């Protein structure tokens with residue numbers, strides 16, 4: 121049996137710049153068992169190298185090759201569509217580096233695509249250029265649909281909000297690459313040579329991680345360390361394969377996270393006393409308790 125993992129980063133491995141307890145043990149488990157994995161994030165600001173360095177300060181050692189951002193996925197997607205095309209980019213180094221590495225030329229002169237990513241310094245001038253280029257026929261791509269992002273002082277407007285502004289001005293909707301588009305998962309799977317039927321997606325959100333995992337044909341694990349609580353979870357018309365408190369609950373059973381295979385080395389079968397999962401089942405709306 122070969123198992124592989126895709127795991128969300130924020131809310132699963134780290135939170136507010138700190139490692140979530142057990143994340144290091146989980147990663148060690150993957151390495152000790154030669155398990156292929158990729159860490160996913162919809163954040164397109166930073167390059168995988170930057171993120172790898174930031175993760176190291178939290179105590180997590182993840183090489184850049186194992187970090188898949190919505191910018192990386194966008195560059196992968198675009199170069200699969202057009203070899204070495206042209207794009208006008210509104211975004212940060214995560215996106216521009218990704219496209220450059222894919223052989224794309226970044227230009228504001230008659231580009232085939234306008235690619236919008238996350239930035240903290242949206243300029244009126246850059247957005248105006250994007251709007252004019254899209255109005256003249258450039259195809260509109262956006263790294264991720266998130267409309268807000270977290271900050272210590274409150275929410276920040278994110279890529280999806282700026283995309284909405286451009287849509288209002290051009291009447292053109294972007295094609296979003298990041299989660300919940302399963303293309304984010306499929307491109308990551310291709311890159312590590314993994315197959316969806318043997319891969320587990322771990323995430324902290326129902327509307328992005330679990331949805332994208334499900335639609336890409338993966339088994340899914342929802343961790344409660346993010347923003348999903350039971351009332352929220354039970355409202356969705358789909359459910360994760362398993363619900364756990366945190367990544368620590370998966371760390372000791374990486375070879376057999378669903379307790380399907382008896383006697384698998386390094387696996388700890390969750391058994392019948394898996395309270396989080398049981399409560400997840402019981403939370404189905406409209407089903408009376410017996």
Ligand SMILES: [Mg+2]
Nearest residue numbers: 128130131324
């Ligand atoms: Mg998350």
